[in-house]
Amino acid sequence: MDRLIYTAMTGARHILDQQATTSNNLANATTTGFRAQLDSFRAVPVVSEGLPTRTFVVDSTVGTDFRPGPIQTTANPLDVAMRGEGWLAVQSPDGSEAYTRSGSLKVSTNGLLQTRAGHNLIGENGPIAIPPDSEISIASDGTVSAISTVQTQPGPSNVLGRIKLVNPPPAELLRGDDGLFRLQSGQPADVDQNVRLVDGAVEGSNVNPVDAMVSMIALARSFETQMSLLKNAENNAAKATQILALN
Template sequence: MDRLVYTAMTGARHILEQQATTSNNLANATTTGFRAQLDSFRAVPVQSEGLPTRTFVVDSTVGADFRAGPIQTTGRSLDVALRGEGWMAVQSSDGSEAYTRNGSLKVSENGLLQTTSGQTLVGENGPIAIPPQSEVAVAADGTVSVIDTSQTKPGPANVLGRIKLVNPDTRGLERGTDGLFRQKSGLPADPDVNVRLVDGALEGSNVNPVDAMVNMISLGRQFETQMSLLKNAENNAAKATQILALT
């Protein structure tokens, strides 16, 4: 009974953790540029002085699904989507460099170019400041230019800088608690001139809501199976106690 209880208990625990992951993916099915989190189970034997007859279950996080999401045209000048592989560099809350594919941009109260989540975009020469009363345009290579709209006749476009676009190896990326990706080495990635943007468009989440719902149902049934095993173990123990009491 000990082996059965140990295995079923750890299995049920990590099924709950995977349900939390799937719920988070489902909740972000409409989040711009979101990358689904992937988990997998593996059995690990319990090392002890006795025979290796017991195992416990570990929810081994594989990482993220880096497949591209669908690109939807918005027509908004501050909406950009990454074409193919690549990331935009942003400054996270702790000041470190992080990476995102959320191309829904805005101009902050201080005139800095940011994502709608509040992260300041990193330019190749630092943050990009947008002057007031300006119309912003982002080119395919990340170049940010503005046209002064305060005059009756708009003047020529002025280049303010270029968004830092990178394409590090996805095997070296890890997701932070803030949803942004960083290099495991802690070092900033080098700019990649081959990364391209699509203006007036946004990349949707790569989460498939139908697959996520099916996975939730499957995990719920797996949890019920683990609970049934624990109930059977309890019944077996009760029957064994009755037999021992008779003898």
């Protein structure tokens, strides 16, 4: 009897966790560069002095769907999308290096090039400073150039820096609570000269809203099934108690 309780109880608990993951994916269906989170279940035996007849369900390591999202043209010179594989290197709030696919960029009040979330982009020689009254262009290799708009005649283009573009193996990336990815080793990734950008465009989320909605419905029904199993276990225990009382 308790074997059923162990399985149903832990199954219901982790179904709620997976429901939260699916809800988070659905909420980020329109977030630029978002990568869907993945959950999977596995059965683990209960280690005790008795026989290993009891098992419980655990949610294995949460993974990430690294499939690319759709490219959306914006015609904004500060918007970039990854052409195929690759990541933009940014500075996280704790000062460490992190990676994102969100290429919707802006210039901060301090004149630094950063993402819409406020993370400074890392250049190959440090942060990229944008001079005031300048027209910015970003090349496919990440080179950031500026042309002064103060002069009546357009002046020469000045190279301000080059965005650090990396392409570490997906198996070595770990998603943080802030939505940024980092190497599991904690070390910065090497620059990949083969990574290319698409200017005037951003990459959308790779979450399929229809699949997420269907998954939420399926998870809700699975949770009801686990609750039904727990109710059946309770009824069976009550019937067994009645039989023992009669004897």
